[in-house]
Every structure is written in structure tokens, then in C-alpha cells.
Amino acid sequence: MNGVVTYIRRDFLKWTRGKVAVISSLVMPAAWLIFVGLALPVQFTGNYLDFITPGILVMTMLSAGLAGGALLMFDKILGFLNKFLALPTPRESILVGKILFITGRGLIQSTIILIISVLIGATILNPIQYGFTYLVLFLFGVLISGFATTIALYLDDHDSYAAFNTMISMPLFFTSSALMPYSVMPAWLATIARLNPLSYAIDAVREAGTGIIPVLPVGILVVLCAVMLAICMFVFRKVTV
Amino acid sequence: MDAIEIDNLTKYYGDLCAVDHLTLSVNNEIFALLGPNGSGKTTTVLMLTTLLRPTEGRASVCGNDVVLNGEAVRKKISYVPQDMAVDIKLTGRENVRFFADLYGVPQAKDRTDEALAIMELSDRADDLIRTYSGGMRRRLELAQALVHEPSVLFLDEPTIGLDVAARKKIWEHIGTLRKKGMTVFVTTHYMDEADQFCDRVGIISRGQIAALGSPTELKARLMKDVITIMVEGDCPSLPVDGIEFIGRTGDEISFSAENGREILPVLADALTRAGVRVRAMSMREPTLDDVFLQAVGSQEEPHGFEYNKFRIMLRRRK
Numbered sequence: 058m059n060g061v062v063t064y065i066r067r068d069f070l071k072w073t074r075g076k077v078a079v080i081s082s083l084v085m086p087a088a089w090l091i092f093v094g095l096a097l098p099v100q101f102t103g104n105y106l107d108f109i110t111p112g113i114l115v116m117t118m119l120s121a122g123l124a125g126g127a128l129l130m131f132d133k134i135l136g137f138l139n140k141f142l143a144l145p146t147p148r149e150s151i152l153v154g155k156i157l158f159i160t161g162r163g164l165i166q167s168t169i170i171l172i173i174s175v176l177i178g179a180t181i182l183n184p185i186q187y188g189f190t191y192l193v194l195f196l197f198g199v200l201i202s203g204f205a206t207t208i209a210l211y212l213d214d215h216d217s218y219a220a221f222n223t224m225i226s227m228p229l230f231f232t233s234s235a236l237m238p239y240s241v242m243p244a245w246l247a248t249i250a251r252l253n254p255l256s257y258a259i260d261a262v263r264e265a266g267t268g269i270i271p272v273l274p275v276g277i278l279v280v281l282c283a284v285m286l287a288i289c290m291f292v293f294r295k296v297t298v
Numbered sequence: 299m300d301a302i303e304i305d306n307l308t309k310y311y312g313d314l315c316a317v318d319h320l321t322l323s324v325n326n327e328i329f330a331l332l333g334p335n336g337s338g339k340t341t342t343v344l345m346l347t348t349l350l351r352p353t354e355g356r357a358s359v360c361g362n363d364v365v366l367n368g369e370a371v372r373k374k375i376s377y378v379p380q381d382m383a384v385d386i387k388l389t390g391r392e393n394v395r396f397f398a399d400l401y402g403v404p405q406a407k408d409r410t411d412e413a414l415a416i417m418e419l420s421d422r423a424d425d426l427i428r429t430y431s432g433g434m435r436r437r438l439e440l441a442q443a444l445v446h447e448p449s450v451l452f453l454d455e456p457t458i459g460l461d462v463a464a465r466k467k468i469w470e471h472i473g474t475l476r477k478k479g480m481t482v483f484v485t486t487h488y489m490d491e492a493d494q495f496c497d498r499v500g501i502i503s504r505g506q507i508a509a510l511g512s513p514t515e516l517k518a519r520l521m522k523d524v525i526t527i528m529v530e531g532d533c534p535s536l537p538v539d540g541i542e543f544i545g546r547t548g549d550e551i552s553f554s555a556e557n558g559r560e561i562l563p564v565l566a567d568a569l570t571r572a573g574v575r576v577r578a579m580s581m582r583e584p585t586l587d588d589v590f591l592q593a594v595g596s597q598e599e600p601h602g603f604e605y606n607k608f609r610i611m612l613r614r615r616k
Binding site (some may be wrong): 059066067283 | 304335344347348349369372373375376377378379380381382384385387388396399400401442452514
């Protein structure tokens with residue numbers, strides 16, 4: 058446990074010292090929120106901002122997770138991983154620390170996006186609703202950072218990973234329920250959207266916002282997380298010894 | 299019980315045998331594993347530091363088997379790999395403290411200060427690493443490695459890429475650690491450094507130990523003067539009696555002889571008679587380079603570069 062905290066602290070210090078990275082990661086979701094959330098003329102809801110905010114929060118977690126996937130790969134390429142693996146600290150704490158750091162960083166970014174959304178007119182929720190929102194975002198963060206880390210370790214090459222990242226982030230976002238409800242989607246898109254893991258997270262955040270406790274989506278996310286962590290651990294063990 | 303005991307340690311990368319039934323024991327000394335690039339030095343260190351699983355054989359560090367009891371081994375050792383990996387966005391103190399915390403060192407703060415002081419980095423401890431020179435970064439890595447007072451220190455090419463002054467400093471520090479009772483296992487391909495600073499060297503070639511002993515001992519085995527001649531074209535391998543062939547690199551051929559001064563003119567005559575054109579001749583006392591040449595044999599690569607084997611090796615090493 059001690060090791061996990063130490064690894065997280067290292068990544069966190071490194072992150073906060075790169076000012077550009079901290080700011081730039083917030084620009085895209087904020088831009089979506091403001092330019093699309095406030096400007097898009099839609100008929101299916103009175104407050105589009107309230108509708109799109111869950112989608113943008115999940116998108117923030119998605120891009121934070123995908124960006125963080127490269128961290129462990131870089132530790133490996135630059136020789137840090139070998140140094141860490143030769144330490145008596147349990148080796149799994151490297152991986153756990155990394156996933157928790159990426160998720161935590163995503164949650165910090167999401168909080169800023171959430172504050173911006175309230176400032177520009179989104180409805181303020183009660184603490185329980187925010188609690189569920191954060192639970193869902195946390196689970197989704199673990200899922201996506203585990204996935205990204207696994208892919209990056211597997212590809213083992215920075216350029217390939219960057220290409221992969223670009224390739225999946227936009228399609229995942231557009232084929233989810235982030236921008237419109239299933240009812241207004243074309244049938245083919247609705248089918249894809251219902252299978253997209255992003256939609257589970259978005260729907261769950263949205264349900265929390267409307268006062269329903271999102272049991273089923275949270276359950277699905279927990280299962281997906283468990284499967285993903287098992288795969289991630291397997292790949293990590295394979296590349297380490 | 300020796301600090302490091304290696305018994306028939308073997309590692310295959312596919313068909314490529316990187317380490318071939320290596321048997322060795324190291325205790326309480328600065329031991330250098332000496333060899334050309336690709337001779338199996340790093341692979342050996344990776345197996346000893348539990349980062350790579352041996353194909354065959356066994357090894358133990360401080361009595362703990364590296365495969366069966368990896369965690370106990372990792373508690374006793376420190377490992378500084380070849381590529382300098384320090385976080386450039388953190389300060390020197392933060393980098394060392396990070397390792398102290400990972401090792402779970404009691405009084406981590408004091409130990410961090412102490413390790414930085416030993417490596418003479420105290421006055422720069424709060425500067426970001428991006429302002430450090432290569433030699434300072436290497437010293438910082440050593441500070442990270444000794445923060446938990448390991449029994450065995452593994453250094454993979456500790457002086458690679460450093461200037462002469464920085465190298466000397468690193469070796470002086472390694473010497474200090476040795477005096478404190480640490481066993482230091484280094485790999486290097488710099489003969490002169492091994493000669494000057496190490497208690498014992500093992501010359502490794504194609505994954506096997508080709509010569510083992512203290513630098514003085516190894517040189518004493520040659521004992522004789524070394525005569526080097528430069529010739530054009532071929533040369534009979536033993537042109538006169540009383541000399542011994544050591545090795546050949548390009549046009550340069552080395553021999554050893556009991557009494558170089560007397561042999562030199564005889565050899566010159568013999569070569570002239572044999573119709574060989576001699577361009578230069580020289581004579582000197584033996585160095586570790588000669589020991590190395592004799593142990594490893596011709597330095598010319600007999601098969602050239604085997605791209606496929608190299609690729610397999612790279613893939614496995616990841």
C-alpha cells in the first residue's frame with residue numbers, strides 16, 4: 058500500500074510540474090461544454106447543457122485515461138520500470154499506483170469541468186447525486202486507464218500508441234450516448250451506442266442526475282473493471298518477468 | 299556463504315544462447331564482468347537482479363535463490379541499469395526520497411540527506427535534475443541505490459557516456475562503498491577501469507567466462523612482454539621460437555615473449571626472410587586488453603552480423 062502511494066506521489070509531482078499539460082488537457086472538454094453545450098439548437102430537451110454535461114465528464118475521463126496509458130510504457134522504455142521491478146516493493150503496486158493516478162488525475166479534471174458547467178448554467182445536484190456521479194466516473198476511469206495501459210504495454214511503442222489513441226477516442230465518443238438520447242439516434246447508431254462502454258458510464262451519470270440510483274450500469278462497470286484489471290495484470294506480469 | 303553464487307546459469311533467447319552455463323561466485327569485493335557488447339553481461343545482471351528468468355541453472359544472492367525467493371533478493375540488492383533513469387522534473391532530493399520511501403527505509407529523510415551527502419550532491423539537492431550533468435545524474439542514481447544500505451550493488455556500465463573526470467569520481471565512490479562492506483558487481487567494457495579499480499574481473503565471451511582472477515593475476519599469467527607488429531598481408535602464425543601468439547586485430551598482430559628486447563630483432567629478421575613487409579613494431583608490458591584478447595581470441599566477428607538473432611534478442615529483452 059505504501060508503495061502505491063509513493064508511486065502515485067511521484068506521478069502527481071511530475072504532472073503538476075508540467076504546467077502546459079495541466080491546462081491543455083482541460084481545453085478540449087471545456088470547449089465542448091461551452092461551444093456545443095450552450096450553442097447547439099436541439100429540440101429533445103429544454104436544457105441541453107444538463108444533457109451534455111455527463112457526456113463531457115465521461116469524455117474528460119476518457120481522454121485522461123487514454124493519455125495516461127502511455128505513462129507506464131514510457132517508464133518501461135526509459136528504464137524506470139526495470140529499476141522499480143528490482144525493488145522489494147510488491148511489483149503490482151507499480152500497476153495499481155499507475156491506474157489510480159490516471160483515474161485520480163481524470164477526476165480532478167472532471168471536477169474542474171463540473172464547476173465550469175455549473176458556472177455556465179447547469180443544474181446543481183444534491184450531494185448524493187454527486188457521490189454517485191463520482192463513483193461512476195471513478196469506475197469508468199479505472200476501466201479506461203486499465204485498458205489504455207494494457208494496450209500501451211502490449212504495443213510497446215510510442216508512435217503506435219499515439220496512433221491508436223487518436224484512432225479510438227473520437228469514434229468512441231461519437232458512438233456513445235454523449236450528445237443525444239437513443240430515441241433521436243438513427244437505429245444503427247442506437248445499436249452501437251447501447252454496446253459502447255462509454256454509454257454505460259454516461260447513462261449512469263445521467264440517471265444519478267435525474268435522481269435514479271444507477272444500479273445496473275454501476276454493476277456492469279464493476280464487472281468490466283474486474284475483467285479489465287485481470288487482463289491488465291496478466292499483461293503486466295508477462296512483460297515484467 | 300558468498301554474496302553472489304552462480305551455478306550453471308544459462309539463458310536462451312530463442313536459439314540464441316546469451317549466457318552459457320556460467321558458474322561464478324563473488325563476495326565482498328568489486329567484481330567486474332568484462333566483455334564486448336552482446337557477450338551476455340547485461341543478461342547476467344538481469345537474471346541476478348530477478349528481472350529475467352534463467353532458462354537453466356541457478357543463482358543466489360545473499361543465500362536467496364533469484365527465482366524462488368525473488369523478493370528476499372530484492373531486499374538485499376540495489377540495481378542501477380545502463381540507461382540513466384532519473385525523473386528530470388523532480389529535484390535530487392525528491393528522486394532519492396522516492397526510493398527511500400519505496401524501500402520503506404526508517405527515518406527516510408535522514409537517510410536521503412546522508413545518501414546525497416555521500417555522493418557529494420548536498421549543495422545541489424534541491425535543484426531540478428534537468429540542470430544536472432551526466433556525471434551528477436549517475437551519482438544521483440548511486441545515491442538512490444544506497445539509500446537502503448544494500449548488501450550487494452549491481453551496476454550495469456556505470457561509467458558509460460561520462461567524461462574522464464566524472465568516471466574517476468564514480469569509481470572513487472564505488473571504492474568507498476566497497477570499504478563499507480558492500481559487494482559491488484559491475485559490468486563494463488572499459489578494460490582500463492576494471493584494471494585500475496576492481497578487485498577481481500571475469501572476462502565473459504559468448505556467454506562463458508573466459509578468464510577469471512584479479513587484474514594483476516591475469517596480467518601475471520601473461521607476465522611476458524607484449525610485442526605488437528603491423529604487417530602488410532599475411533604472416534606465418536609463429537615466425538620464430540620463444541614467442542607466443544596472442545591475437546590479431548586487423549593488421550596488428552600481438553605476441554608475448556619472455557624477453558621482448560632480444561626477441562624483437564630476431565623476429566624482425568625472421569619476418570623479413572619470410573618475405574613479410576613489417577610496417578611497425580612495438581613492445582610494452584601487458585595490459586588487461588592483452589589478457590582480454592588472449593581470452594576472447596580474435597576480435598574479428600567470424601559470422602558478421604546476424605540480423606535475425608539480433609531481432610529475436612531485442613524482442614525477448616523487452
